[in-house]
Amino acid sequence: MRTLPTLVAAISAAALIAGCSSSTTDSGAPFPRSGATVEWVVPSAAGAGNDILARIMAPAMEAELGVPVKVVNKEGGSQVVGLNYLANAKPDGETIGFTNIPSILGRYLDPSKKAGFDRESFSPIGSFASNDIVIGVNKSSPYKNIGELFDAVKANPGTITVGTDSRAGDDHVNLRTLEDTLGLDFNIVHYNSGADKISALVSGETDFALGGVSSFYGQFASGEVNILSVLTEEQNKLIPDVPTLASEGYDAPFMTNNFAISAPAGTPDATMTTLQNALETALADPTVAEKLTGAATQPDWVSGADVATLWEQRETEIEPIIAELLADQQ
Secondary structure, three states, rough: EEHHHHHHHHHHHHHHHHHHOEOOOOOOOOOOOOOEEEEEOOOOOOOOHHHHHHHHHHHHHHHHHOEEEEEEEOOOOHHHHHHHHOOOOOOOOOEEEEEOOOOOHHHOOOOHHHOOOOOOEEEEEEEEEEEEEEEEEOOOOOOOOOHHHHHHHHHHHOOEEEEEEOOOOOHHHHHHHHHHHHHHHHEEEEOHHHHOOOHHHHEEEOOOEEEEHHHHHHHHHHEEEEEEEOOOOOOOOOOOOOOOOHHHHOOOOOOOOEEEEEEEOOOOOOHHHHHHHHHHHHHHHHHHHHHHOOOOOOOEEEEEHHHHHHHHHHHHHHHHHHHHHHHHHH
């Protein structure tokens, strides 16, 4: 994993090796084809967080590849519609899309979602940004720090309400992990989307919410929400005054989301290399990095190989938690 100060040197070396943005695939066909269009599949609605990030990155990748990169929204089924479309696309490099970690895990580890894919259905290209997990409360909340909130949870087990964006999704898994590691008992309320979750928090319908910092940032900046804690090792640069959970004396796993991009499994190695170089080079553009930061995410490069390793690791960790959540529902 590399941060922006090291990216330019790495890209220069990659460019010398690659020689140019195009390549010849394992079958001998050039990639990208002249006149081709690369589709970037966003498995959510236009205007949502993933869509905003794709529309930042796509023009920069287009400049590197020399062909259009078109953002295509395929929403529905808690992202399963778009992910199915990506998994079943022709593995020629002309269809890529979000396979965010850990969000994608709940889509295929939950049988009720009837996903036609799993981890082996995709070839990771890389991850270009991360989104630290935070805990937020309404501006009128009586809880002014994370200690006060957790003390109230311990004093009133099962009654302090917290919103998630879906059942058995990453919010739900993260909350169950906190319950297990810190000996807490939340009253977990599920909503249909991240936007609904934040609306419930702002209106006072729930006592607190957990999720990526980008979900909270607009309301935090406007003063409608207070962020009490960041669940990562280091303080988040977007909210530098907010303490980490560890610094407040709580020993829990670090939590962050990675905005990972993949192609269908079976995409030729040479094509994957070209796509990875284009994504990494796009991220090294200071203008792109500034726009990502403006969208409340942290520019953060992770190679395709490292994404694959992270994906397998998180699946191993999260699969039994999701299985437990699903068993509780029966």
